Structure formats: C-alpha cells, structure tokens
Amino acid sequence: MPAKKAAAPTKMTIVEPKGIEKKKKGTQKGEKKESAKKQLAALFQARPKDWTLGVAVPHKRDLTHFVAWPRYVRLARQKRILLNRLKCPPAINMFRHSLDKATAVSLFKLMNKMRPEEDAARRKRRIANAKRLAEVMTPIKEGEKVDLKARRAARQQVLKEIASQRPIALRFGLNTVTHLVTRNKAQLVVIASDVDPIELVLWLPALCRKKKVPFCIVKNKARLGQLVHRKTASVVAFTDVPKDLRADSLSLLKPSSLSSLITYTFFVSGVSLFLALSTMLVRLSASAVSLVLRSRRSKKEVTGLGEKNRKRKKERNEKNELESTFFFSRY
Numbered sequence: 001m002p003a004k005k006a007a008a009p010t011k012m013t014i015v016e017p018k019g020i021e022k023k024k025k026g027t028q029k030g031e032k033k034e035s036a037k038k039q040l041a042a043l044f045q046a047r048p049k050d051w052t053l054g055v056a057v058p059h060k061r062d063l064t065h066f067v068a069w070p071r072y073v074r075l076a077r078q079k080r081i082l083l084n085r086l087k088c089p090p091a092i093n094m095f096r097h098s099l100d101k102a103t104a105v106s107l108f109k110l111m112n113k114m115r116p117e118e119d120a121a122r123r124k125r126r127i128a129n130a131k132r133l134a135e136v137m138t139p140i141k142e143g144e145k146v147d148l149k150a151r152r153a154a155r156q157q158v159l160k161e162i163a164s165q166r167p168i169a170l171r172f173g174l175n176t177v178t179h180l181v182t183r184n185k186a187q188l189v190v191i192a193s194d195v196d197p198i199e200l201v202l203w204l205p206a207l208c209r210k211k212k213v214p215f216c217i218v219k220n221k222a223r224l225g226q227l228v229h230r231k232t233a234s235v236v237a238f239t240d241v242p243k244d245l246r247a248d249s250l251s252l253l254k255p256s257s258l259s260s261l262i263t264y265t266f267f268v269s270g271v272s273l274f275l276a277l278s279t280m281l282v283r284l285s286a287s288a289v290s291l292v293l294r295s296r297r298s299k300k301e302v303t304g305l306g307e308k309n310r311k312r313k314k315e316r317n318e319k320n321e322l323e324s325t326f327f328f329s330r331y
Helices: 071-085 090-096 101-113 119-136 148-165 174-182 204-210 221-227 243-252 259-296 307-330
Strands: 188-192 215-218 235-238
Touching: 090 204, 101 215, 101 221, 101 243, 119 148, 174 204, 174 235, 188 204, 188 221, 204 215, 221 235
Parallel strands: 188 215
Antiparallel strands: 188 235
C-alpha cells in the first residue's frame, strides 16, 4: 500500500485588537468601523490538552476530603471543633491555663533531679537491705537463750536505717497521689493538661483546694511520663525534697511564681462564694418579709393565741412526733 502523506501543519491566524481609528471626513453616521486584519505566520501552534484518562497529566488537587482518615484523627478534630464552639465549664476550662514557660522550665529541672530509681537499681538496693535484715534476724538454735527484746530493738533500728536511706523521689499514679493528698502528705501536685478522658483528673484540683495542697497544671503528659520511666503520667506529686534542692522548691512554691494559677483559683472559688452569698441574701429577704407581715398583724394574733389555736398546734406536734418515730423505727 502506498504510504500516506503527512498532513501539512495548518497556519494559525492571529487577529489583532481593534484600534481606535480616526473618523474620516465625509463618512455618514451609522457606518461600521473597519478593522484591519493581518494574517501572520504563527510561531507556535496551539495544542489544546486532552483531559481524558491516560492523555494529559491533570493538575494537583486537594484530595484530603476523599481520604479515609483513621478514627483517632477524626475524633481529635471533632473534639477540637467542639471545644472551640461550645461554652466550657470552669472546671474543664482550668486545664487550658497551664503554667507559664519560665516556671515550667524550672519545675521540670527540679523534677528531673528527683526522678525515681530504675527497676534494676531498686532491686539491687532491696536485696542489700534484705541481707542486712537477715543478719540481725539469725535463726535461734535449740536450747540457746536469746534476748528477744534486744533482738526486736536491733530489728527496729535496722528498719529505721533502711527507711532513712530510701531515696526521696517523685510519686506518680492517680491512686497513689490521691492517697497522699487525702493524708496531707503531698507538698505539690503536678497535673497534665492533656489527660484523655479529662474526667480522670477533673476532680483533683477541687480535692487539692479542700486539703490546701498547692497544685499546678503543665502541658504534655508524655513529659511527665519521661520523668518516672513511663510512656505517660497524668499526675506527679512531691512528698519531700532533698536538702540540697530545698531552695529551688521554696522559690517554686512562692505565690509570685504561680500567680496565674492562684488568680484563676480565686476566680473559681469567688464564683462559688458569690452563689453562697446570693442564697444567703435571698433567705434574709424572705425572713424580713415574714417579719413585716407579722408586724402588720394585730397584737392578739401575734402574742395571745386562742385556746383553739394552741390545741391545734399541740395536736400537730404530737402527730409529727409519732410519724417521725414510726419512720425511724422502720430503718
């Protein structure tokens, strides 16, 4: 078969924009302006792109809407939107106000020096203490006389030495810290702001205020977890501070260093105080109204009640006493 001839490239016509032409003398109104058209050889031929599949590469588009995101990502985004749109109660809103950066840096430096010992070191120390206790508590041979009081006193002395040699470190864990706060053994409680669910630590600031234990809220539970050799830690507490670190701890517990926390605490307690005062004022106003109504009554109605009213009052009181005794006797 004879080969097909290649089609010659078509020339593109370029239409120049219409220029403003001067009116010629002697032209009539309503005549159309003539525009000069020039055909020029095109330097580049127009090649329109074909957007069908497999031809031209399409433009980049934002496809995040079509991505099947994991469940934890969707929940985190929904939670962020809800927290921004809904009104937040004061108890939850407190966890948005964490410690300022300068105070948090000094606090974490102090906590880093008081990290609890690792499992291997603790095991080694406990084995050494058990050996010391075993030397004192030697088994008694048959027929051998032993002073039991001296032996008991020696045992108590060794136990005291072991307890005094125990390193002072941070205490962690929600149950442990709660126990320390209720027993008034905690000196400072550090709470993480990103605990999820927040209900785990929502009640802890109120408990600390009731027991008059200073507390603060810091960012990132993972940072607290690193201090105690865990992935995360929701709460950390100080029970005691070594002598060489007491100056740093006293500077942290000053009101100036925790000013933002203290002002917010007083704000929350002030709301409850306002509610208590308002209820008290309502009660006082009710009692004042009753006094005014009594004063308007006649003297006979207020002071000298008739015999019938006295009998009715007495019968009512006896009936109430009988009902109360019957109620309590059932339980």
